[in-house]
Amino acid sequence: MTEVLQHIPEVFTAKDLVTDQEVRWCPGCGDYSILKQVQTVMPNLGYKKEEIVFVSGIGCSSRFPYYMDTFGMHSIHGRATAIATGLKTSRPELNVWIVTGDGDALSIGGNHFIHLLRRNLDVNLLLFNNQIYGLTKGQYSPTSVEGQVTKSTPFGSLDHPFNPLALAMGADASFVARSMDRDPKHLQQMIERTAKFKGTSLLEIYQNCNVFNDGAFFTYTDKETKAGEALFVENGKPLIYGEGNNKGIRLNNTTPEIVDLTTGEFSTTDLWVHDEKDYLKSTLLTRFFDSPDLENHFPRPFGVLYAKERPCYEDAVHAQIAYAKEGKEADLDSIIRGRQTWVVK
Amino acid sequence: MTEVLQHIPEVFTAKDLVTDQEVRWCPGCGDYSILKQVQTVMPNLGYKKEEIVFVSGIGCSSRFPYYMDTFGMHSIHGRATAIATGLKTSRPELNVWIVTGDGDALSIGGNHFIHLLRRNLDVNLLLFNNQIYGLTKGQYSPTSVEGQVTKSTPFGSLDHPFNPLALAMGADASFVARSMDRDPKHLQQMIERTAKFKGTSLLEIYQNCNVFNDGAFFTYTDKETKAGEALFVENGKPLIYGEGNNKGIRLNNTTPEIVDLTTGEFSTTDLWVHDEKDYLKSTLLTRFFDSPDLENHFPRPFGVLYAKERPCYEDAVHAQIAYAKEGKEADLDSIIRGRQTWVVK
Amino acid sequence: MTIETKRLNDVVIRFAGDSGDGIQLIGTEFTNATALLQNDLGTFPDFPAEIRAPAGTLAGVSGYQIHFGSHEIHTPGDDCDTLVVMNAAGLKKNVEFLKKGGIIIANEDGFDNKNLRLANIDENDNPLKNGSLDGFSVFTAPITKLTREGIKDFGLGTKETDRSRNMFVLGLISWLYNRPLESSIDFINKKFSKDRTIAEANIKALHIGYSFGETAEMFAERYEILAAPMKPGHYRGITGNQAASLGLVAASQKAGLQLFYGTYPITPASDILHELARHKNFGVITFQAEDEIAAISSTIGASYGGSLGVTASSGPGIDLKSEAMGLAIMLELPLVVINVQRAGPSTGMPTKTEQSDLLLAYFGRHGEAPMPIVAANSPADCFDTIYEACKIAVEFMTPIFFLSDAYLANGAEPWRFPEAKDLDSITPQYAKVDGTATQKYQPYLRDNRLVRQWALPGIKGLENRIGGLEKEDITGNISYDSKNHEKMVRIRAQKVENIAQSLPDLSFDAGAESGKLLILGWGSTYGTIKTACQELKKEGIEVSHAHLRWLNPFPKNLAKILSSFDKVLIPENNTGQLQLLIKGKYMVDAVGLNKIQGQPFTVSEISNKVKELLA
Amino acid sequence: MTIETKRLNDVVIRFAGDSGDGIQLIGTEFTNATALLQNDLGTFPDFPAEIRAPAGTLAGVSGYQIHFGSHEIHTPGDDCDTLVVMNAAGLKKNVEFLKKGGIIIANEDGFDNKNLRLANIDENDNPLKNGSLDGFSVFTAPITKLTREGIKDFGLGTKETDRSRNMFVLGLISWLYNRPLESSIDFINKKFSKDRTIAEANIKALHIGYSFGETAEMFAERYEILAAPMKPGHYRGITGNQAASLGLVAASQKAGLQLFYGTYPITPASDILHELARHKNFGVITFQAEDEIAAISSTIGASYGGSLGVTASSGPGIDLKSEAMGLAIMLELPLVVINVQRAGPSTGMPTKTEQSDLLLAYFGRHGEAPMPIVAANSPADCFDTIYEACKIAVEFMTPIFFLSDAYLANGAEPWRFPEAKDLDSITPQYAKVDGTATQKYQPYLRDNRLVRQWALPGIKGLENRIGGLEKEDITGNISYDSKNHEKMVRIRAQKVENIAQSLPDLSFDAGAESGKLLILGWGSTYGTIKTACQELKKEGIEVSHAHLRWLNPFPKNLAKILSSFDKVLIPENNTGQLQLLIKGKYMVDAVGLNKIQGQPFTVSEISNKVKELLA
Ligand SMILES: Cc1ncc(C[n+]2csc(CCOP(=O)(O)OP(=O)(O)O)c2C)c(N)n1
Ligand SMILES: Cc1ncc(C[n+]2csc(CCOP(=O)(O)OP(=O)(O)O)c2C)c(N)n1
Ligand code: SF4
Ligand code: SF4
Ligand SMILES: [Mg+2]
């Protein structure tokens, strides 16, 4: 098992990650960009190609593993999180990635999603959020906005959508971040942060489904509106956004307020300084979830909203096993024998 | 269907709610008190007995419906929330209660739990939290404390437990409250608030399983420790607790602090005043979840932590149906006929 | 050159091209026009895999086959007479389905170097040029260019312009087979009602396609297919999923019940959700749940509350519903479980057809948990069969399985639709309060068919508790009594058996009531078996055909029928599931004909097997 | 009065009392002492419903039956010779199981007015006094009072004191049947190692119970049962769930694999989790998942990573695992699925036994999804059978079903345990990197048994992607090709069939290889059928008995065996599930004997049926 294939290079490049399978997303789909950025970042993370495993559920997004020349499993709908939990628990040395969609993770897979976050295994969770069921051709998802007209809601959807990052915080996530398919640089940075964080790192990626939900995130990705609607947060930096960085956010006790930085009334020193490790403020940030149609709405935050390490489940499992092994020799005959035996001659 | 059984009284009393089934909980189980308080409060809520439905999953707690002489369904493990969703959506006029346990609601039923909260149907959700699987004889549950020794964790449990109310807040709950089996008066008040709130009202009840997890909540329920460990919150009132109300909690920007009210340095006017409708502060309250063994730990809050109404799913469903009915006559022949027909003679 | 019009008895046309080419639309509209001409017909849309492949590749090919004629048609046809292809990939993937000497109509612009490459064809090996199609009549035209040229005045972008190509093709083929354009024009007007320019451009493309046939001097003959002698009545075209949807609305209306449809999207069942969601004016509640477990659970909740509860899925989703089906069996509430079968196991081939969930329907729940099972045998039959399923569910207070499959769900045929007033009545078995009763209500008291009653919440005096634990006979109280358990297991089984008493005997679709060979079918093999029997008869071979709508319970007279034949052949799109049941239950050594290819049987596969057995 | 010691060949004793009375403990400890005396034995714990009823009520009665003797014992016995009851409810519920003339030992303090009332007995109708027990030898004693009196010096509270009553009873009955107290004393010392006072008090109670027998002048005789002539070897007592747990640890050790046990608690499977969780020093990972779906999914993840993946549940939980089993079938990874069957459907009777999930194991997944199935036939046999299941799973790269039931899981018997070194080897089918390979790794390349290889993540050169979509032969790439699908469906089925080649022929447990009547059994009916055959033989009635460990595939020689008998009888605790398969697959008109009462067969039920069939 330690033999080595000669023709595979020791260090790999993004190109080595490309498989021989045709990529089967619709032309123009945001998934292409995500694939590209993952392939770009992956060689720099310090893992060997053969240590990397991508596990996905079912959905357009979940096709992802077929296009990564690592180990991979395209499993069943909603269960990638649970499968990855078993894999990582039993093989903690592997570098495990989960690729999932808004339906896969938050609808059918909602339970495993929150339990994964609670247990905090050291895996990376890429949530491709396109606010629609792509693969089944366009029904609304648990992240679709209220009133959205889809195949299954011809009169508009009635469900109040999840705020995925807020849900994750409620489930005691240790790392939550958000990025978008159409900002390759930011996405790369976020993928890297996601990979390097020890614990379950959730990266929500706004992904355009140009066939069934085109433009769902254009407000945040389009040149004209991006500056005023997307708030890029960085640890230790004040919350600034807007055309020419003309706006900031300050905290009035527990109430966030948008302030104008051009009038002279407020300067950057008055602003809320992002602290990735402050659970409460991060929760507040995840709650910036206004519809951009609302008057005086808050911008949508992108970046690492929360990151605070805590013990990982698989480490505790193996520590307990190590402890048990120290305490008691693993003698198979002895447990087969048990407490009381007798001999028949 | 409108005939009336003569011997059933128009107005009912707690006694009318008792069924002919033997109550089969262990002697001393906290479930008895909860049953008692529910039966006590129920006649005052303004519902007819026959309009009330109790739906439960599986677990000791889920035996509840057998002991309430209303309509009831003892269903399958984890699905009471989903069953109630269908019932309430189709019959909005019914008064629907869900009875569930920490395993039933948060382990196998976690997904339906968060989706119910998100959709916000007008149902009442009583979560009997005993931090153990009672019915299956004592395995740890998703609310068991770390390190807990149970049948399935002889060396101590490794899972980081859920904070049920924080999870609910993350899922956009509109009402979260906490009470305990051993404070009948408070429990009655909370049941009443739960019942009267329009929307999914989650009441977590700390319930002692004296067989498999005896004393899990004694810190909060025992005379000696209760005052110093349980923080009873009321809307519009400052956060005060402790022997002789000697302690309070104030907010220093977003950071809560415990203050001593006996030194003269702080008075009740300095304290955090509970506002049920303030999402952020309520979130913060649900995060008072320290182990009582921790030094300088915060007390555990009881009462209505958050309550803010928002539209209910079933109302939206029926509004949409009403709207569709207005727009278009329901002519069965016309839809059978469809767009294009022809006649063969 | 004069163009002759040749009269044909029947024709099979297959359209193929990229998923982006609008092939399904050509197919559907050609079908509509054909239906209006009163031909009998059958269709078979053959989708690509569930996700879109890059345009032009083999994986992206979408197909649609229609079989129509001046006599009864029961299948979409085996091989086709005419193959219409939009690109090289479409040709490559479908030419195997073309009869010897058949017609190929090809968009020559779809065979440029790029398209050849995408179809994995060497640039120097263009099939339109390399002689490989010599056995066929090949007609090529630069359809893309002709369309661009023809509608350039509308000023549409290239993307929009090229989207109209399919209308050119529809026009051309309508000309070739003498179909009028009216219904297609109507359709275009409706579809693009918000953009007149696009509507007009499409209509123009339709017309130039039509004229192209007339003027291009390519075709020496046109074809005409007379109306089929069909039973008098009002007709429409319908797919299986549409028919099932309408059947549900109809049943709920006739039963006076609110329809609650709890589901989670999955191919090929989702279209029922899409259809029902449009009928909110009938008070229909469509609930898209968080998963299949919530879908069926919410539906059980609604059934408990007095709705007609219906839940639907396919393969993987049906697995997930099994635990809750067990609950419904214990609760004895009406519940219709729709399984639009697809090729398994696991994710399998989601868009392909298969009949491999029969034994799952029978046995896919722990414990002794029998459920009635019905299966539809044609797209239009989905209406009748699901209507019957609803009636039995409501009148026998039972969950019931309705089996369809991808082939029925997406296939279309003419439907002689009924009038609402002529539909069977459906009578809910409501519990009533007895004004003089001194006893409390007994939820598990039964009538002589063993059916208990529906006690709706809200009715005073009916308060009761039910659940999934074994219950005492009559009272419904929890019981761990050994003898009671056996009694209840037998009662639940007998209740399902009793349904057979209310069903008509199984009758023959072809052949005599006894003889050498019986073909026993179920589900979507119906049309193919029927056609095979007709063709065999023409050849002088007489076989009998009986087709099961009821799989559980089996018809009362099935044993007698089975014993009246020397041999029994059971064709199934699985490895022999009905066959096992027939052998096991009737000790009849039935022979299986099994095809597990995600494709329906062809007529010749059936008739060849018959000949082999009779040889 | 001298007390005579009478020698008996075998005895059946039943203990009954409230769940709080420690009945299971009396039973287990009496069993241990009996095992050490080298009697052969069988036990049957009969728990109350899953939840605790108020003390003293009928619903709260807990029972434990032990059958032991100086000859081979294969069942816990039908009716009992001696009934020991702690209270009125215990008597009322169990007196029907006492043989005519049998012994009753009753705690008279458990028949006071309160206890009578709780047992729904009229206060004036105390069965100990109303003559209703006249046909039995009744011995009563105020056990509660005697215990209180006897250990009052230890200063325990009433609750603690009364808890020692069971030790009094154990002492008394040990005296009556001449069992030494050593093992019980050992047990007490261990159990209460942290509280010497309680330990001493219990030991005292044990002794006074023993002495009470000696001195009370109640009993005219004591009984002695000699050691049974058993195969030489080392023995211990074991329950089915313990044996299964040890079998798993053993298999993982012999295979050199980490054991990953992913599960969710459920009666009666949970004890395997409890047992395995204690063996972390073997590197065993027990993962208590959030639900059964996560349980099996996480296990598949672990199997993928190279662990011996095992998941377990019962009825409702097995339903929930079905979708993921389909995935495991597609992935062709080793996976053991344990189903400790209980009485269904739905929640049913969770603590009661049944064999009603055989067809679920066969067909409970959508699509064509065959899985091998084995069933254990006795508590100790759970070890061998699950060991074999692990071996086949690993060596054939397949998910496999292991069927047990509540009766086996909780029942105990002596086990002649093996030495680790003598256990069969288990050889994982690892994929290796071929140093000279220029081709990439082909995940669905197979050996001649059709088995693919296990490609562990972490090994350079084996990178590959697998999933639930239909896969191309050899490469494992996604494929929608029709012919490929049929091929793969048949390969997956053939791989399961091929297992039969590596299995020994089915042999006979009794009788000749041909004849008038074969009893074909499976699972937990083994001991009862075997005993019935022995008893029939004594009566001069010769029948043959063959017992299936392998349900899928069936043994190679099964067809031949079946055809060698005039009649085949299949006794099952279900409505005839194996019977259907045997009829359907072999066209043998087997007769069923079916009992669906949550209780195992009695010997006489089997032998009466045999006599009926031979009459
Ligand atoms: C058990 C099960 N239920 C339903 C489906 C059908 N299905 C496949 S993907 C999908 C949802 C896809 O949405 P999402 O997860 O958002 O992924 P996307 O396609 O948008 O990337 C559904 C419902 C399935 N494959 N399995
Ligand atoms: C599908 C399924 N899985 C498992 C079980 C077994 N089971 C019954 S109740 C229960 C957990 C009970 O714990 P909780 O919900 O906390 O209720 P409690 O008994 O503590 O009130 C489990 C695992 C079941 N009945 N069904
Ligand atoms: S349907 Fe949407 S998400 Fe799926 S591949 Fe196409 S564009 Fe992407
Ligand atoms: S096991 Fe625990 S929760 Fe269950 S009835 Fe007994 S005390 Fe109550
Ligand atoms: Mg999506």
Ligand SMILES: [Mg+2]
């Ligand atoms: Mg609990």
